[in-house]
Amino acid sequence: MVALADGSSYQARRIILAAGVADELPGLPELAELWGKHVFHCPYCHGYELGKEGIGVLATSELAMHHGLMLPDWGATTLFVNDAFEPSADQLAQLKARGTHVEYGAAERLNERADGVELVMQDDRVFPLAGLFVAPRIHLSPLAAQLGCELEESPMGCIVKTDAMQATSIPGVFACGDVARAAGSVTFAVADGAMAGLSTHRTLMFGI
Ligand SMILES: Cc1cc2nc3c(=O)[nH]c(=O)nc-3n(C[C@H](O)[C@H](O)[C@H](O)COP(=O)(O)OP(=O)(O)OC[C@H]3O[C@@H](n4cnc5c(N)ncnc54)[C@H](O)[C@@H]3O)c2cc1C
Structure with a gap:
């Protein structure tokens, strides 16, 4: 019944x-607001439309390696480690082989732009991105x-x-x-x- x-x-x-x-989107509250608009989880659904512009991966766990290794096929990719895990020497070599750039430090917030987002780090560095990928629970x-x-x-x-x-x-x-x-x-x-x-x-x- x-x-x-x-x-x-x-x-x-x-x-x-x-x-x-x-979908549970951990961390920044802006992730939920921009979910499906500039923040995604599926490269096959959204990679192509980002037009080979800067693509970010915001790590919430080691699972971010998956995005970090896949996404270079759709555009220049930066993996923001975000204190979520410590990439091993082997993982860093895999990312380098795929051309993925790695940035350390914790993310502070996301700002929406007309053509994407900017990721603002706690140390005030700002990264403009066409789109950001995260792995939800x-x-x-x-x-x-x-x-x-x-x-x-x-x-x-x-x-x-x-x-x-x-x-x-x-x-x-x-x-x-x-x-x-x-x-x-x-x-x-x-x-x-x-x-x-x-x-x-x-x-x-x-x-x-
Ligand atoms: C941000 C984002 C972007 C995506 N982009 C794409 C894309 O570009 N292309 C693509 O192919 N896929 C995309 N997907 C994946 C796609 O949306 C899902 O795989 C698909 O919608 C799954 O369909 P579903 O019917 O299983 O679930 P849903 O589409 O989630 O439908 C389930 C329905 O059940 C209802 N429901 C839930 N609980 C109850 C309840 N207790 N009583 C009554 N009703 C209930 C919900 O309200 C909802 O309407 C995206 C997913 C996300 C999160």
């Missing part, structure tokens, strides 16, 4: 979880846990574990989109949703 906030409720023989995730709504669905860890946080038919570990419960895929996209969410719908119908028809 699904209980809604207005007091009504629905009963169903199957349910598809498709509630997405909540993702949080699921409590629905999957309430149903007892098995979860799995991703580098960004927990997602619902599903099989190739988008079935969860609980019979009759399916999941699709960001709920069940780390670092998803609209196209993946649509495809997973189509499969979840098909699978749900299949189990209703054939009782499997």
Whole structure:
């Protein structure tokens, strides 16, 4: 049974979880205000539109290495370590091999500009950037846990574990989109949703 906030409720023989995730953006409050406008997490979604101008990566953990190594394919990239981790000699060599510039020191705030942002450091240095990438922590709504669905860890946080038919570990419960895929996209969410719908119908028809 699904209980809604207005007091009504629905009963169903199957349910598809498709509630997405909540992104937690640690650190600077401006990250949330500029999220999706000048601050991003997916190079494939937003790298190209930055037009090969200065791209920043603001580290919130060692996961920033991933962005720091990927983004040079879309433009000149600077990794702001932001006291979030200490790159090892091996990591610095990997970044250098990709042409990624590394800046140390803590970030103070972000200012929006007409064509991007400027990152202001605590020591007053200012870096104009076409866009800034950060890795959020993702949080699921409590629905999957309430149903007892098995979860799995991703580098960004927990997602619902599903099989190739988008079935969860609980019979009759399916999941699709960001709920069940780390670092998803609209196209993946649509495809997973189509499969979840098909699978749900299949189990209703054939009782499997
Ligand atoms: C900043 C940013 C930029 C992105 N840019 C791109 C891009 O350019 N291209 C691309 O392909 N992808 C992009 N993505 C990823 C893309 O947005 C997601 O992968 C996609 O939206 C996932 O779809 P979804 O349906 O799983 O979740 P969502 O789109 O999050 O939809 C879930 C819906 O469920 C609702 N909901 C949640 N809880 C409840 C509840 N308890 N009751 C009722 N409703 C509820 C939510 O309000 C929401 O409407 C971006 C993501 C972010 C964060």
